[in-house]
Amino acid sequence: MDETFLTLLAPLARTLRDCPIADPKAARAWLDEHLPFAGATITAVRAAAVAGAEAGWLLPKRNGTIRFGRVAKDLEGFSVDAVWMSDPGPKHRHPNGEIDLCFAIDGAPRFDGNAEGWTVYGPDTTHVPTVRGGTMLILYFLPGGAIEFLPS
Numbered sequence: 001m002d003e004t005f006l007t008l009l010a011p012l013a014r015t016l017r018d019c020p021i022a023d024p025k026a027a028r029a030w031l032d033e034h035l036p037f038a039g040a041t042i043t044a045v046r047a048a049a050v051a052g053a054e055a056g057w058l059l060p061k062r063n064g065t066i067r068f069g070r071v072a073k074d075l076e077g078f079s080v081d082a083v084w085m086s087d088p089g090p091k092h093r094h095p096n097g098e099i100d101l102c103f104a105i106d107g108a109p110r111f112d113g114n115a116e117g118w119t120v121y122g123p124d125t126t127h128v129p130t131v132r133g134g135t136m137l138i139l140y141f142l143p144g145g146a147i148e149f150l151p152s
Contacts, residue, residue: 002057005048006072009139012041013076016141019120021097027120031099037117046103049082049137058082071139079145083138089129091150096143097123107134126150 015034020026035041052058059067065087071080078099083089086109097120104116109131111119116136121127129138 002048002052005052005058006075008045008048009071009075009080012045013078013080013141016099017077019099021099021120021143022122024120024122027099027122028118031118031120035118042101045101045139049103049139050105053082053084053137059084073145078141078143079147081140081142083129083140084135085129085131085138086135087131091126091128091152093124093126093148093150094121094142095123095146095148097121097125098147099141099143101139101141103137105135105137109134109136111136111138128152 012035018034019030049058053067057069058071059069059082061068065085066089067084069082071082073079084105100111100119100121102111102114102116102119109116110133111131112127112129131138
């Protein structure tokens with residue numbers, strides 16, 4: 001893992017600790033205010049994540065068409081994973097919620113119906129993460145690293 005990338009993500013993760021994740025709609029508005037998708041912080045994270053994906057260190061593993069990697073086991077109270085996807089991923093539950101930072105790579109992709117940007121799932125939600133219409137690079141921030149994979 002590139003230490004520069006972790007240094008870039010640490011203040012972002014620190015800010016995410018105050019996100020009202022229990023109310024996904026309020027959380028999206030909060031994220032748009034505190035960490036705007038078109039702002040300098042997210043633009044820098046995007047550039048570093050894409051460079052890491054292209055260099056191979058960000059996404060060292062593969063399962064079918066999905067490439068993925070662990071960015072941090074504990075970064076300011078979140079585990080952080082990166083996933084490059086154009087197909088559905090594994091069904092899972094978020095005991096503490098999930099905050100996703102989604103970057104369109106090609107086409108006009110939508111993650112669970114959402115365009116690139118922030119997507120938030122509250123505590124005790126379940127989904128099959130799905131990208132349609134192109135490819136996305138997604139950074140998953142899981143409070144406390146809590147995730148439960150479920151049979152599809």
